Amino acid sequence: MREFLVEITTTIPEGTPQEEVDRRRAAEAVHAKELAASGRLARLWRPVGELRSVGIWLADDEDDLRRTVLGTLPLSSWMTFVITPLESHPNDPGRADGAS
Numbered sequence: 428m429r430e431f432l433v434e435i436t437t438t439i440p441e442g443t444p445q446e447e448v449d450r451r452r453a454a455e456a457v458h459a460k461e462l463a464a465s466g467r468l469a470r471l472w473r474p475v476g477e478l479r480s481v482g483i484w485l486a487d488d489e490d491d492l493r494r495t496v497l498g499t500l501p502l503s504s505w506m507t508f509v510i511t512p513l514e515s516h517p518n519d520p521g522r523a524d525g526a527s
Contacts, residue, residue, distance in 0.1 A: 428485040430469070431492055434509040436479040437502055454501035467496050483513075 486492035
């Protein structure tokens with residue numbers, strides 16, 4: 428599988444009842460754990476002071492990422508995604524082969 432850097436911005440539509448927001452956020456937390464357990468979500472951060480997330484996600488290709496992974500998020504209809512495919516850098520200290 429390929430790694431992708433994904434920036435996610437969630438915008439709750441004006442007038443959405445708080446109960447709906449709470450329900451979707453709770454479902455989102457459960458589904459994120461499932462995606463992590465299945466190896467699709469590797470890491471997730473929230474930049475300090477910002478209402479967006481940045482994460483490392485895994486998928487076969489961008490279409491798979493959009494359809495099978497990000498599209499299954501309970502908040503996906505309120506989200507915008509900036510997706511950047513990643514590849515290993517020769518100087519990455521985390522490379523499995525130990526090359527530098």
